[in-house]
Amino acid sequence: MTPDPIEDTPIPAPRRPLGARLGRVRGRAGLTAAGAALLLLVGAGNGLLLAWQSTVQHRITHTLSVDRILMQVLADLLDSETGQRGYLLTGDPAFLVPYTAGQARIAAELPLLETELGRSPDQAARLAALRPAITRKFAELDRTLALDRAGDRDGALALVRAGEGKTEMDQIRRIIETMRGQEDDLLMGYQQHAHRIESMVGIGSIVSIGIMALLAVLALREAGRRAALSRFLPAELTPLLERGGSLDQGGGLRLGERRHAAIAFVDMRGSTAIAERADPETVAILVTGFRRCVAQAARENAGVIDKFMGDGALVVFGVPEARADAAAQALAFASRLEALVAEWNAGTGEAPVRIGIGVHCGEVFVGVVGDDDRLEFTVLGDAVNVAARIEQATKTFGATTLVSQAALDAARVTGAEWREVSRQALRGRQEAFPIYGRAA
Template identity: 35%
Template sequence: MGVAVFIVLLLGASFWVSKKGQEADEAVAHTVHNERLISIVQSQLQDAEIGQRGYLLTGDPFYLEPYDKAVSAISASVESLATGVSDNRRQDGNVAVLRSLTTQKLSELRQTIEHRRAGDEGAAIAMLRNGQGKVLMDGVRDVLERMRREEESLMTLRANQARRAGFVLEMMVIGLAMLTALMGVIAVRATLRRARSAEASRDELLQHLDRKLLAIMAADIVGYSRMMEGDEAQTLARLKDVRDRIDPIIANHSGSIVTTAGDSVLVAFASALSAIDCAVEIQGTMAADNADLPEEQHLMFRIGINVGDVIVQDGDIFGDTVNVAARLEPMADPGGICISRAVRDHIRKQRHLVFDDLGFLKVKNIAHPVSAFRVRFDPAA
């Protein structure tokens, strides 16, 4: 629960930091834009002043062209700058001063030009020499420089805020990593405790189980479901006859029937030799019974045999040995026998049997491939 809350907080912080970073980028672009507007205002006033000076000195209207262009644009430029810096309340005073100085400067320029046009060159020169125009222009430069520094200061402040936000996020990420690692350690330790407890329980259980080395035979009738669909009563009657024939064979070879389920039977033997002899006899008996019947009425077993360590509990058997035997059974041919390498190694000296190596087979629900052999025998022997 704590980790989930922390992750939610981290996501919120990430969004906040991302927003701050975006704001910092926008602040830089905004400052660059405002500095450009400041330069435009200053350049336009300078152009107006240059045009005024040229006209006053020469009387040639040609020099009024930059003046006229600047005068027509300066008011709009000042208002654009005022809008650009409106997000910074500290610029309000500078904007007011700039508007006042610009108005006064334009008035001073206009008056001198009007005197010159009227032929009163002396009055125009006198206005130039009194220094008022220079004072106004210096004032404009000063206020524009203050505005430029204020914009840069604001940009620096926002950039520092973004850096601090990034540092906070970095610390939160480190904290999350440490918390996750801690939770991982706690989870691993809890898992190990549960595993040790389960292992102890398993060991205690195994102490009360009977383990034996047994040969397991799994047998199943081929096509039983199809035969039941065709004639259920006759199939059940045939199955009873078959069981009446094979159960004594199993008993004669000292086999113990562990489970039966419809057409299948699971049998345990004390030795692999007993299991294979029983399987061969069962298949021979079935072949003889089928000899006088139409093919569609044949009942044939597939048989799989494995040998190994088996857990015996309450009359039932468990373990990989049992599972492998059950998986070998479908690998056998109808009327045939399929065995594991362990069984083959136990009975390989039986000269009446031939073994065809099937290689390593991947069988269902068994992690490792199983080395299997097909048993060839004479059913009539």
């Protein structure tokens, strides 16, 4: 609040009688007592707000934990299926390791989901449908392996080609996507609560002594968060700490925030076939080389690698600090990665590695999930899902890179560099969705 220049200007006053001066002293004492009482009231109010904030934070962490477990269940199931397919095609027992490991991990993860979702009847019902679907999927995988052990590998492969397992896998994906969708809706509501709490705490902090106390607490918490972030932030984000930047940009990484960003999904094509015919050491060298290309392209274009997923990667642009050129950086990343992979292929002398890249822009959730012993920077939201589906479309249209209209608009791309390849709706959506590939 701007001080009133008239009220703040000292004006000489005539000498008052003793009684009047005693009255002023008593008035100041009363104001002091009132100020102390107000500070106590503000402190109590801030204490309640902080307790509420802790509850909301716990709910946010819980929601993100459920989403992480759901993603891990699907990933483990895919690992098991890949191991089964690899074993049937090659006969190499090494492929049974991810198959059995995936089964074991899912057996441990489903009880965790049951505990986390016990208070949500809708999610508990979906989990009740998910369990038998997974059981049927593993039964289908086990039948093929049983046929192979009985000496009927052709029969096992014929059962795989029949497509029963694909139907089960599609059902499992639908259930998991529905469950994740509800958790995302809950997350958005919790975020709104968190931002309201922050606003109310800010109003209470107007009291001068409260501001001093709050600043001291926030300084300590800031130092603690900065020390914690140094353990888990991707390497691309460490300059933020070195510059002394706030760890609460736009609402706080620990609570999370909604941010407009550009997303690039990358996938290495044909990795399953390569794994089937190559030894594990060759596969490891291949994946390592691919990841080095992704890391270099991301580093050169201010991209943050949210995570590597086997032979794929999720790269984000415009976080943790918003950037107007995030979409342009994502497109530049795609071009640079194509060039790096081409150089890599030329130097190996082996069969060329092919990749698919999907680029999209939109609103995402950016935040830190986990507890103090294991924290992780992550990006979630519909824009991430759309980028993944665009990347999957590169297989359909035989393109290396496909981008959305939103990405091109945000990057302000003009000219004939990109041409429209499709206006079909993406999988799981009904509306037309134009996507673009590089013009020949």
